Amino acid sequence: MIKILIIMFCGIFSGFIFRKKKSFITFADKSAGWSIYILLFLLGLSVGNNKEVINNFTNIGFNSIIITLSGVSGSIILSFIIYKIFFKNNESL
Amino acid sequence: MIGSIIIVLFFSVGVLAGINGISSSFLKINDPSTYALYLLMFLVGIGIGSDHQVWNVLKKMNFKILIVPLIVITGTLSGIWICSFFLKEIGTLDMLAIGSGFGYYSLSSIIISQMRTETLGVTALLSNITREIFTLLATPLLVKYFGKLAPIASGGATSMDTTLPVIAKYSGKEYAVISIFSGVVLTILVPFIIALIYSFL
Numbered sequence: 001m002i003k004i005l006i007i008m009f010c011g012i013f014s015g016f017i018f019r020k021k022k023s024f025i026t027f028a029d030k031s032a033g034w035s036i037y038i039l040l041f042l043l044g045l046s047v048g049n050n051k052e053v054i055n056n057f058t059n060i061g062f063n064s065i066i067i068t069l070s071g072v073s074g075s076i077i078l079s080f081i082i083y084k085i086f087f088k089n090n091e092s093l
Numbered sequence: 094m095i096g097s098i099i100i101v102l103f104f105s106v107g108v109l110a111g112i113n114g115i116s117s118s119f120l121k122i123n124d125p126s127t128y129a130l131y132l133l134m135f136l137v138g139i140g141i142g143s144d145h146q147v148w149n150v151l152k153k154m155n156f157k158i159l160i161v162p163l164i165v166i167t168g169t170l171s172g173i174w175i176c177s178f179f180l181k182e183i184g185t186l187d188m189l190a191i192g193s194g195f196g197y198y199s200l201s202s203i204i205i206s207q208m209r210t211e212t213l214g215v216t217a218l219l220s221n222i223t224r225e226i227f228t229l230l231a232t233p234l235l236v237k238y239f240g241k242l243a244p245i246a247s248g249g250a251t252s253m254d255t256t257l258p259v260i261a262k263y264s265g266k267e268y269a270v271i272s273i274f275s276g277v278v279l280t281i282l283v284p285f286i287i288a289l290i291y292s293f294l
Binding site: 002003004005007008009010011012013014015016017018019025028029031032035036037038039040041042043044045046047048049050052053054056059060061063064065066067068069070071072073074075076077078079080082083084086087088 | 099100103104105106107108109110111112113115116129130131132133134135136137138139140141142143144145148157160161164165167168169170171172173175176180182183188191192199200202203204206211212214215216217218219220221223224227228235239240241242243245246247249284285288
């Protein structure tokens with residue numbers, strides 16, 4: 001995993017260095033979009049091959065929603081408290 | 094929004110092709126998808142590094158603006174940690190890693206399916222898409238009952254792009270800067286936090 005982070009840092013560094021080279025940046029952006037499409041297509045393909053995932057799809061969907069709702073509720077409640085303390089009466093941000 | 098639909102479409106077409114017998118066994122040869130992930134991370138990095146919005150937003154950093162992404166991280170992870178006492182089917186670390194996508198479903202699902210299992214990757218995909226959809230739909234109510242920061246907290250990493258228009262509309266333009274800042278910081282942190290969580294495995 002540390003490898004992935006180092007690679008990402010190299011990307012950020014190169015992006016910053018070449019930020020004025022518009023054609024290079026556009027090319028990188030387009031390639032990033034296509035890599036995501038292809039990787040998700042491949043993930044879909046192996047999921048389609050994976051009986052365990054297909055047979056449990058309802059269950060997986062249920063678990064995903066539970067995880068989302070608990071995470072989102074936690075952050076909303078905390079943001080509500082912080083909003084009351086730091087933001088509400090002082091609209092200058 | 095169109096971007097999200099295209100992404101889901103690619104995934105769904107893959108699933109359908111897989112169910113209908115197109116094998117993914119060719120992928121096992123030297124596991125090219127690992128290298129594809131490396132390439133993706135490099136390209137994502139270039140996107141972040143070259144984005145002048147990122148550097149402008151970082152210059153505006155102060156305590157009040159910095160606290161927002163911290164709220165999202167702390168709130169999400171504590172909510173999920175509490176939930177993990179009730180949902181025994183998935184390990185606590187996996188649940189926390191899934192939540193650490195903060196709505197950035199494309200990247201988090203790919204990383205988690207690489208590091209763990211496809212089942213968890215799909216869970217991350219669905220869970221983080223749900224976060225984006227929930228924020229798009231619930232923002233008016235969230236602002237009304239939980240204040241103007243609530244949709245930014247709910248949107249997580251998506252508050253810099255897909256959910257920004259609806260947040261700016263209901264929380265007000267002055268919150269748009271906070272929304273972009275929080276989204277940018279979370280987007281950058283997603284791979285780091287997932288890696289950090291799995292370092293406890």
